[in-house]
Amino acid sequence: MFLVNFLTNDVIAQTVLVKKYYPQTKKIKEEYSAKINGKDTLKEGLYKFFFEDGIVYQQGNFKNNKLDSIWHVNYPDGKLKTELNYVKGIRNGAYAQFFPSNQIKVFGIYKSGKRDGVFAEFDEDGYLLNEYFYKNDLLNDTSQSYYRNGNMQYRINYKNGIIDGLWESYYDTGALNYKGTKKGAYITDTMWVYYKSGQLERITIYENGKLNGNFFSYYENGIKMTECLYVNGSIEGAFFEYIENGVLSETGPYKNNQKTGYWKAYYPNEKLFSEGDFEKDKYHGLWKVYYPNGVLKQVGDYKNGKSEGKWKFYHDNKNIWEMGEYIDDKKEGKWKIYDKNGILARKEI
Template identity: 35%
Template sequence: MNKSIIFITLLFCNSVFAQNYFTSYYDSAKTILKEKYQVIKKKRKEIKHGTYEIYYENGKLWQKGLFVNDSLDGYWIDNYIDGSINQEINYKNGSLEGITKTYDITGQILQIEPYKNNLLNGKLIIYYTNGILMEESEYNMGILNGKTISYLENGKIRAIRNFKNGIEEGEFVEYFENEKIKEKSFKVKGIYDSLFTGYYKDFKDGDVQKKCYYKNGKLNGLFTGYYPSGNIMMECNYINDNIEGQYILYFDVNDTLNLKGGIKETGLYKNDTKTGLWKSFYPNGKLHTIGNFVNNLLDGEWFIYYENDVLKQCGTFLNGTEVGAWNFYTKSGKVFYEGKFIDGKKEGTWLWYYDNGKIWKEIKYIGNSIQYPVKTYDESGKCIESFKQEEDNK
């Protein structure tokens, strides 16, 4: 009795799941095969079950793998149009499971991806097209967790990052191609936070280029720049990514003979904009320039000095443009030439002088263009030359 029941059951199963083969073609003459696969009938519905193959129109195998009850299962391959392998993929019950490998058209491996239940899980490895390792990262059920190491094409480490629940967290270190550290920083919830240190590339390892501080992804606090010598280059303060307050630029010790590390330029910032009185200095500490900024533009009277404290030139700016009378002096303090600007263009009569104060040359301008004739005088004040434009162009 039991044997009869088993026999009837087997016959029933073979009838319900009887396999058929399906094929399709690119052409109506059915000479160019497109795909072939096995199907079974289950609950009056045909489903893929068994080997599946699809081909390019040139006859090369495109994909091959296994279906189980209409779901991708087991080992699959995906090829380029020339028949070379593109991917090796593993499935289980329709989901990615195990290792997936991706290749370029030459057969060089590009990526190794570990999957579990259709999610990246384990070490993801990416390669350059020359086979050199590009990046290694750790995933936990589809989420980046742990250390990610990126490499340069020469095989040297480019960066080391840490992730927590898919977001950068903790120390970040980046390297130059010569293996020297480029940057050290910290990230909280994916954004910069606390100390950031940048380094020089072409000097001895550990030469700091800048130090600054972040809070909630924005520059906040003291920003210090350094020369390759290690001496301070500049100092300023940031508030929410904007320079605020005193700005000081220094000379390098190696660039100064009489004043080591002296101030080169100083002034005020407000909301990341130059404002108020600004000064610059020579390496010996003597004043070089002094004047005001308004909204990042030169404004008001500006004075420029020679290194011996003698005034070199002075004049007025309005919204960054020269206006009004401007005077220029020799190193001995005598007037060299003078004239007037309108909206940044020379206008009217400009005069050049001998050391004795007599006029040497006279040029008239309209809108920065010379109006001929141009006159020159000897030291007694006598006009010795008056030339026109055609003479000037000879």
Template identity: 30%
Template sequence: MKSPLIFLLVLSPVLLWAQKEIKTYYDSQKKQVQEDYFVSVADNETLHGKYKRFFPNGKIEMEGAYVDGKRSGLFLEYHEDGKLLRKINYLDGMRHGAVEVFNEEGAPIQRAYYKNNLLIDSAKSYYENGSKKAESAFVKGKPDGMMREYYPSGKLRKEIMYKNQKPNGLSRTFYEDGVVAIEANFKDGILTGFYKTYYTNAQLETISGMKDGEKMGTFKNYDREGHLLLEGSFMSGKLQGDNIAYYPSGEILHKFQYKEGAKTGTNYEYYINGKIKSKEEVALNNIDTKEEGFSPEGIKLYEKSHRKLKPHGTWYLYAADGKNVTLKENYDNGKLHGLRTTYHANGQKATEETYQFNLITGPVRNYDENGKLQSEAEYKSNRPHGL
């Protein structure tokens, strides 16, 4: 008679690897299978053996195998029409080896390699036409090395160098014909050094200094022909100091002064003939302004003022010859308030209106060119009153 102990030792491997099939269903009638898999009879929980999952239409969604509750070997996933969606290799529950993703036409759209669940070597993605869309180098699951993006035509679109999991060094973006569109320098994922943009004809469009992700230092803007259009400076991402714009022919278009991103001091705009177009005086608070405008011949055309960026105080408009006022009006916090007077070409009053915060309230008078009163009416809230 054999020893019971020997019998149990012989039987135990069989018990250890014995499996029980489990099925789950979409419906209470148990006609539409959702999952079909095996568990160990040792605990009736640990997945062990083949595994399948199905779509509601009955077609397979995923298939693979488990060993002691962990995915092992090749797993396949499918589109709902039955075509292959994804291939993943597993080792001891971790992605290990090639991973491929396919579109509904069967063309590969992604390919990567894993080791112990970490991306290694490179990851690639593809357009539906099969051409490469992007590729990245990885070390221990983190981007390290050159990352490239492509146009559907296969032409290089962008390249960024990664180091220590972040962009480091030169980054370039290209137009489809290969001309550089953008050049930038990164340090630990932050724009530092310079940032350049180019026109499609390869002419430099803008160049800016960068520090810690913000514009810092001088910048210049050019047109497609290489003419300097604007130059100035930034400090901590805000305009600072002289800001000079040019006509393509080289004449000065404006001269502004900035402090912490706001205009300050006296600022000028110019006509191409060099005459002043406008003169703006900015108060010490960098908000309130007084402005004068001039014709190309140097004749004063208007006087305006602003408080907290809104029209304020007395405004004047002048005739083309600059000799006579054509309009005089008063503003308070952005609204017409007080007497508004227009003038005939000979300098005589033409109309008088009294405003209260954008509404005509009070007498309205009209005069002929000799200054003789022609009509008078009383208004209240923009409407005739007392008639």
């Protein structure tokens, strides 16, 4: 151990080189200069902390027992991992992280211990991934994320660490995907969603984070897909769904976000496919199903979503095909099966 004595104001202070070792291997663990003044031991000057194999893990300078200089933190192989600046024990100035390949990973500025300004993040190939803007260590203003091809991926506005305002996402082609405003985790006002082609996919209106108002969605060819009304996050009233050529495929009412009341569904040829009632999203009461030519295919009752009571099934020439009874969604008792000419073919129990 190296020792230097000097006299200051009649008090003897010692500057010593301190070395500490790993207990098992006895290899160097820490090495630093220190001032010993009475009972106080103050780090002063170069400081090194080592991996157990002797490679430097951290290195920098102390002044009056506080970190004060450029500090380096290394990977186990000795390559630079992090470079940061301290002034009187507080992070101040440039901050950088590196990949093991030496490629920059993160770069930004600290001011009085807090992130300040733009922090940029890169992938290992050097492509810019994210740009975050900090003020007083909190995200503020517009942050942006990028695809590897350089096109925008996200553009998000922050205020004091919370999403507040513009919120956009993009496809890797650069085409807009989502556009709206958010407050924290909640979407506010109108949200537009687009296909990769640029065609509008849907328009939604939010209030206090919940869907409110008219809702429209569209196929990529521009034909309307669905139309309904949201009230406080729930679908209420008439609902319309269309196939890609614009023909109505299903319609009926919602109540508290559940199908309730009389509903109809249609074939692509606009012929009626089915009709009946829902109660709280479950089939209930009399239901009819038709062939594409309009001939009745089946008729029977549901109770709480399950087939219940007498049911009849028909051939597409209107002749009876099958008839019997359901109990709790299971066939019960004797069932009669007829051929297409209406002649009884067999009975099943």
